[in-house]
Amino acid sequence: METTTATTTQASANSGIDYAIRMQGIVKRFPGVVANDGIDLLVRPGEIHALLGENGAGKSTLMNILFGLYTPDEGEIAVNGKPVDFSGPRDAVLAGLGMVHQHFMLIPRFTVTENIILGNEGSKSVLDRTAAAKRVREISESYGLLIDPDAKVDDLTVGLQQRVEILKALYHGSRILILDEPTALLTPQEIEDLYGILNRLKADGTTIVFITHKLKEVAAVSDKVTVIRRGKTVGERITSDTTGQELADLMVGRGVSLTVERTPATPGRTILSARNLTATPIHGHKPLTIEHLELRAGEILGVCGVEGNGQSELVEVLSGLRPITGGTLTINDTDVSTCDPNGFRAAGLSYIPEDRHHRGLILDFPLWENVLLGNAQEGPFVRSGIVRERTLQARTSQLMQDYDVRAPSPSTPARSLSGGNQQKLIIARELFRNPDVLLAIQPTRGLDVGAIEFVHKELVRVRDEGKAVMLLSYDLDEVMDLSDRIVVMSEYGITGEFNAGEVTRNHLGLLMGGRHSDDQAEA
Amino acid sequence: MDHFFTLDLLTRILRMSTPLIFAALGGLICERSGVINIALEGLMLIGAFFAVAGTYWTGSPWLGLIIGVLCAMAGAMIHAVWSISIRGDQIVVGTAVNLIALGLTAFLVQSIWGTAGGSDRVTSLPKLGGMSILVPVAFVFVPIVAFVLFRTKQGLRLQACGEHPQASVSAGIDITRYRYSAVLTSGLLAGLGGAYLSIGNLNYFTLDMTNGRGFIALAAVILGGWNPWGALAAALLFGAAEGIQIQGQSTPGFPISSDLLVTLPYIVTLIAITLFVKARSGPAGLGKHATTS
Numbered sequence: 141m142e143t144t145t146a147t148t149t150q151a152s153a154n155s156g157i158d159y160a161i162r163m164q165g166i167v168k169r170f171p172g173v174v175a176n177d178g179i180d181l182l183v184r185p186g187e188i189h190a191l192l193g194e195n196g197a198g199k200s201t202l203m204n205i206l207f208g209l210y211t212p213d214e215g216e217i218a219v220n221g222k223p224v225d226f227s228g229p230r231d232a233v234l235a236g237l238g239m240v241h242q243h244f245m246l247i248p249r250f251t252v253t254e255n256i257i258l259g260n261e262g263s264k265s266v267l268d269r270t271a272a273a274k275r276v277r278e279i280s281e282s283y284g285l286l287i288d289p290d291a292k293v294d295d296l297t298v299g300l301q302q303r304v305e306i307l308k309a310l311y312h313g314s315r316i317l318i319l320d321e322p323t324a325l326l327t328p329q330e331i332e333d334l335y336g337i338l339n340r341l342k343a344d345g346t347t348i349v350f351i352t353h354k355l356k357e358v359a360a361v362s363d364k365v366t367v368i369r370r371g372k373t374v375g376e377r378i379t380s381d382t383t384g385q386e387l388a389d390l391m392v393g394r395g396v397s398l399t400v401e402r403t404p405a406t407p408g409r410t411i412l413s414a415r416n417l418t419a420t421p422i423h424g425h426k427p428l429t430i431e432h433l434e435l436r437a438g439e440i441l442g443v444c445g446v447e448g449n450g451q452s453e454l455v456e457v458l459s460g461l462r463p464i465t466g467g468t469l470t471i472n473d474t475d476v477s478t479c480d481p482n483g484f485r486a487a488g489l490s491y492i493p494e495d496r497h498h499r500g501l502i503l504d505f506p507l508w509e510n511v512l513l514g515n516a517q518e519g520p521f522v523r524s525g526i527v528r529e530r531t532l533q534a535r536t537s538q539l540m541q542d543y544d545v546r547a548p549s550p551s552t553p554a555r556s557l558s559g560g561n562q563q564k565l566i567i568a569r570e571l572f573r574n575p576d577v578l579l580a581i582q583p584t585r586g587l588d589v590g591a592i593e594f595v596h597k598e599l600v601r602v603r604d605e606g607k608a609v610m611l612l613s614y615d616l617d618e619v620m621d622l623s624d625r626i627v628v629m630s631e632y633g634i635t636g637e638f639n640a641g642e643v644t645r646n647h648l649g650l651l652m653g654g655r656h657s658d659d660q661a662e663a
Numbered sequence: 664m665d666h667f668f669t670l671d672l673l674t675r676i677l678r679m680s681t682p683l684i685f686a687a688l689g690g691l692i693c694e695r696s697g698v699i700n701i702a703l704e705g706l707m708l709i710g711a712f713f714a715v716a717g718t719y720w721t722g723s724p725w726l727g728l729i730i731g732v733l734c735a736m737a738g739a740m741i742h743a744v745w746s747i748s749i750r751g752d753q754i755v756v757g758t759a760v761n762l763i764a765l766g767l768t769a770f771l772v773q774s775i776w777g778t779a780g781g782s783d784r785v786t787s788l789p790k791l792g793g794m795s796i797l798v799p800v801a802f803v804f805v806p807i808v809a810f811v812l813f814r815t816k817q818g819l820r821l822q823a824c825g826e827h828p829q830a831s832v833s834a835g836i837d838i839t840r841y842r843y844s845a846v847l848t849s850g851l852l853a854g855l856g857g858a859y860l861s862i863g864n865l866n867y868f869t870l871d872m873t874n875g876r877g878f879i880a881l882a883a884v885i886l887g888g889w890n891p892w893g894a895l896a897a898a899l900l901f902g903a904a905e906g907i908q909i910q911g912q913s914t915p916g917f918p919i920s921s922d923l924l925v926t927l928p929y930i931v932t933l934i935a936i937t938l939f940v941k942a943r944s945g946p947a948g949l950g951k952h953a954t955t956s
Contacts, residue, residue, distance in 0.1 A: 209833075230835035245830035247823055248947070258823050259834030261816040 157221045160185040160316050160347040161206065166215035168201055175201040176212070177371035181349075183316075183364075185220075188338060188348045190362035190379070192355075192391055194588035195558050198371040199351045200242075203318050207239045208232040219316070230259075238309025242321040244301050248294035252276065252287055256308045279310055283340060299330035306337065316347045323357060324586065327447065328614075335361050353391070353588040355384045355398075369393050392590045402600045405624035408437035411488070411608040412458070412577050416467035419457045426632045428453040430467070433627070433634060435577055435608035440599060442623025442640075443612040446652050450632035451612055455581050458610070459491045460484035472576055485514060490575035492566055494582045494612075496559070500566045503555035507547060508536040510554050511569050535572075543568040544594070560591030567598055577608045584618065596622060616648060630654055667914045675910055677798055678864055680902025682707065682856040682873075684801040686880030687887070687894040688808050689852030695812065695889060696845030697825035697838075697948040701757035702742045703853050704877025705764030710735035710857025712768040715868040716775065718785040724862050728788065731862075732854035738764060739850025747842045753950050761877075769870055781869035787862050795863035797855065802895075804852070809891040821845060825946035828953035838953060853877065875929075882932050889945055897935070904931035 161183040168176040176198045183189040193199045204210045206217065208226030217224050219235045226232050232239070246255050253273045261267060273289040280287045285303045293301060302322065309317055319338075323331045338348055338361055350362055358365050358379060365382070367375045367390040375390045388396045412435040421427040428450045435441055445451060456462035457469070460481035469477045471487040479487070493499035501510050512532060516522055521532045536550035545564045547557050554562060563583065570578065580599060584592040599622060603609050613619050619626060626643065628636040628651040636643075636651045686703050693700040714731025718724045738760055745756040769779075776782050789796050812818040823831040824838045824845075831838050856876070861868045879901050886900075887893025908927045911917045917924075 228835065229833050233835065239833070241833070245827070245833045247826040247830055249826055250819075250823070254819060258819060258831075259836055261819065265815045265817065267814055267816055267819060 157185060159183060159218070160220055161349065162216075162218040162221075163202070163206060164216050166202060166205060166217070167213045168198075168205060168210060169213050174371055176205070176215075178373070179215075179368055179371065180373045180376075181366050182376070183347060183349055185347050186342060186345050187363040188342055188350055188361055190358040190365040191349055191351045191368065192353065192358055192365050192387060193368040194353055194391055194590060195560060197353075197368050197391075199353075199368060200320060202368070203239065203320055203349070203351060206232070207237060207318065233260075233312050233314065236313065236315045238306075238312060238314025238317050240302065240305040240309060240317065240319045240322060242324055244305055246293045246301055246304060248292070250293060251289065252291050252293060252296075252304050252307075253289040255293055255304060256289075256311045260312055276307065276311060280307055283307075283310065283337065283344070285337065297330075298325045299327070299333060302326070302330075302334070303337070306341075315345070316349070317341065318349045318351070320351045321353075322350065323352070323354065331357075355387055355589065358387060359384065367391050388589050391588075396589055396593055398589075398593075400596045400600060400621045402622075403604075405439040405603065407439040407624070408606060410434050410436050412469075412471050412610075414458075414467065414469045417457065417464060417469060418466040419453055419462050419464050422453060425453070426450075427465075428457065429633045430454065430457075431634070435610055437576070437608050438603060438606045439624040440603050440609040440611055440622055442619035442626040443610060443629055444616050444619040444626060444648055444652060445614075445629035447614050449629050449652075451629055453632065454629065455494070455579065455612060458484075458579055459489065459493075482517070485573075485575075488576035490570035490573060490578050492563075492570055492578070492580045492583050494585065496562050496566060501554045501562060504553055506551045506553055507540070507545070507557075507565060508533045508550040510565060511536045511539065511550075514569070515573065539565075539568040539572060560587050560594070563587060563591065563595060567595065571598075571602065575607065577610070578602055579610050579612070581612045582614065583611070584613075584615075616645065616652075620645060620648075628652055667910060667917065672906060672910045674793055676899070676903045676906035678794055678902075679905040679909070680899045681795070681798045681801045681863075682859050682876055683880050683883055683898035683902055684805065684895060685797075685856030685859065686853045686877055687883040687898050688804055688891060689849035689856070690881050690884045691887075691889055691891060691894050692808065692812075692821070692845050692852070693849035694884060694949060695825045695946055696821050696842045697828060697946055697951060698743075698746055698842050698846055699753040699757065699950050700742065700846065700849055701754060701878070701881060702738070702760035702764075703849070703880055704873055704875065705757075705761035706735045706738050706742075706850050706853035707857035707860070707873045707877045707880075708761075708764045708768055708871070709738045710854030711861040711872055712771065712782075712857075712868050714854075714858035714862045715782045715785055716771065718862055719775070719783065722786070724786050724788045727785070727862055728855075728858050731858040732851055735854025735857060736847050736850035739846050739853070742850075743843050743846035747839060747846070750952055765871060768868070772868065772870065779870075781872075782867050784867045785862065787866035795859060797859040797863040800855075801859075805891050805895045812891065817841075822946070824948070826948050828948045828951055832953040853880075856880070879928065879932055882936060885945070886935050886939055900935060901928055901932060904928040 159182050161181060163179065163181040166176045166179045179198065179202055191199050201210065205212045208228050208231050224235055253269060253276050256276050257272045276289040285307055287300060287303055287307060293304060322334060326334060342348060352358060362379045365377050365379050366373060367387060369391060385398060388398055414430050414433040417430040419428045453462060457464060460479055460483060464477045468475060471489055474487045476484050476487050497503060512521055512527065521528055533550045540547060543564045545561050545568065547561060583595050599609055599611060611619065611622055624640050626638050626640060627634050628648060630652060631654065686707055690700050690703050710731045713734035714727045717730030718727030721727060742756055742760050745751040746753040772782060773779060820836050821841050823836060824841045828838055857873065860872055883894050883897035883901060886897040905928045908924045911919060911924045912921045
């Protein structure tokens with residue numbers, strides 16, 4: 141009964157308005173780049189509309205234009221039927237728009253209430269924090285957001301911080317919410333919670349634009365989807381009438397393979413072997429204990445698990461970054477338990493780190509200097525302690541061609557590359573040394589479909605060349621798609637080992653949740 | 664030693680703390696807005712000089728005070744333009760302001776009074792119980808700054824500019840305006856601190872009479888955790904070190920050599936900073952700009 145009333149009121153409120161957002165023929169040029177080259181985006185009131193495109197397709201530019209942060213060079217914008225010409229975010233907020241940025245615009249030292257009222261504190265100079273907190277609590281409760289208005293933002297999890305951002309928009313009276321890559325930093329559970337919140341907001345009549353490059357999310361939450369590629373709108377579809385494959389092809393502009401093609405593995409000799417391994421714990425964590433782990437030539441070993449169950453420690457131990465306190469670790473029959481990372485690399489290990497910005501690259505260094513990282517021993521690039529810049533530059537150019545790293549030159553700083561191109565550079569650097577073992581840690585995190593396809597193909601190619609590959613990922617689908625053998629990490633140890641195809645998704649899920657391999661009866 | 668612990672000691676401590684309190688409050692407001700201000704030293708020196716020069720020209724210490732403060736604000740304007748609008752490195756800009764202040768005041772002393780060391784004597788500001796009228800004023804500023812910073816809309820916005828310039832812009836705050844206001848306010852307060860030194864506590868100007876107090880005030884900001892009450896406590900601590908040093912020197916038979924004693928305030932500063940400045944860090948957006956199209 142209540143729902144019916146709500147819908148009626150809403151329908152009447154929206155009568156006469158075809159589109160909550162109408163952006164037509166938007167063009168935005170930056171020096172040397174046309175970021176938006178005639179984009180159309182039509183969003184109906186009360187729908188969840190996904191804006192799908194690869195990194196660099198122009199999604200964020202378009203939303204910054206809509207939010208008044210950039211002025212478009214051409215094109216028309218109307219919000220709720222009225223033509224608008226925003227000169228800043230303030231105008232956008234007054235028109236009823238609210239933006240949740242990918243990198244939150246929150247002040248960690250402020251409380252939730254202070255963050256929410258900032259810029260909209262009321263007419264009086266002296267703040268009334270109590271009244272503001274009360275109002276924040278009311279709105280928070282009415283949408284089921286469950287946020288303590290007096291908590292310091294610093295103390296909140298990323299998922300809760302995002303709710304503060306949503307709450308901020310609602311507090312400012314926004315009825316049209318723009319979320320820029322809202323799932324990028326969330327855990328799977330937090331993503332589920334976010335979908336719940338978005339559906340609740342939609343039921344209440346809020347219009348939502350959801351920017352993403354992930355097909356799964358389009359399917360999970362949107363009513364309609366607009367696909368953009370290289371600054372142009374390439375299609376608009378009703379989500380229920382399209383397929384992931386169609387969207388992927390539109391987004392990338394060619395046929396993409398969403399599934400990984402590979403032949404059964406032919407595992408050879410054991411290359412990396414760990415027995416009864418223990419290591420110094422990270423402060424406040426339990427110590428890691430690995431009774432038995434083997435990587436064999438010509439196979440991909442997938443490591444799945446819920447984040448924070450010892451994966452960081454495992455990776456650091458296997459790459460030589462964390463000291464081993466007991467047990468043995470050999471690579472190519474060389475005992476590396478007392479070696480530093482250079483020793484591990486010399487024994488035949490290469491490593492694609494989880495965090496490309498902090499551990500994979502030095503962002504302000506040019507590409508060729510980044511290629512030198514980890515390869516700075518005496519050799520082709522270094523003679524008598526002097527770096528041979530010309531050789532290194534030439535080699536970097538070659539690698540850029542071979543691995544399709546799109547950048548103007550080897551002297552371009554790594555920072556200016558897209559995530560996909562940065563990852564390709566790391567892969568190129570780690571593979572040209574011809575390692576025997578490759579540790580790939582979350583190798584596709586934050587990448588778009590095209591780049592993910594590239595990374596996956598590359599891992600399979602490396603495997604087929606007879607190298608041992610370890611793939612650690614928090615995306616269970618990725619582990620199941622690529623691995624020949626799967627181990628589950630839980631509680632700082634390995635709690636199950638399976639051959640691919642001999643285990644179900646459900647069973648792995650249970651093990652990841654902390655059940656033991658022997659508890660199958662309960663499953 | 665009977666001559667050491669006297670009411671004089673307390674008065675000396677208050678007198679020595681006063682310029683530090685003014686400058687520290689100025690520095691605090693400036694840094695809370697996200698602008699590093701190591702120019703406090705130079706701004707104090709400008710304030711001290713022009714307060715004397717103004718008094719000398721007009722014959723009124725009150726007009727001298729106003730002229731001194733306005734000139735310090737003009738110096739702060741240079742710091743603001745270069746560090747906010749031109750986006751120069753704030754440490755370099757601050758150093759430049761300090762060097763300009765030192766050179767300019769030395770040059771003007773020579774041209775106005777024809778001496779190399781200092782100015783003629785001028786009328787000082789009125790005194791209350793042996794202390795300058797500016798001493799209680801400094802103390803009154805502490806709760807005022809605390810109230811504005813923590814209880815008002817403007818204070819919240821100022822803090823936001825210092826913590827996260829980008830978030831402030833997207834909340835519709837004109838951070839340029841807030842930062843200019845903060846830097847100019849720091850000029851005003853540093854100018855008051857400087858004028859106190861020359862026409863409040865004394866009645867003349869000598870070369871480099873601030874003698875590092877601007878930097879000690881900056882240390883008080885940090886030691887006080889960027890909080891006005893904390894800065895007051897730190898300024899009192901440093902003022903006490905200086906007061907004790909002066910009292911010690913003027914006490915006959917005081918057991919510590921006066922040469923060692925003059926280092927006391929600086930040693931106390933180092934010890935205090937080592938012991939008490941740990942987890943608390945400054946505004947997160949200190950020295951950072953917002954990126955806009």
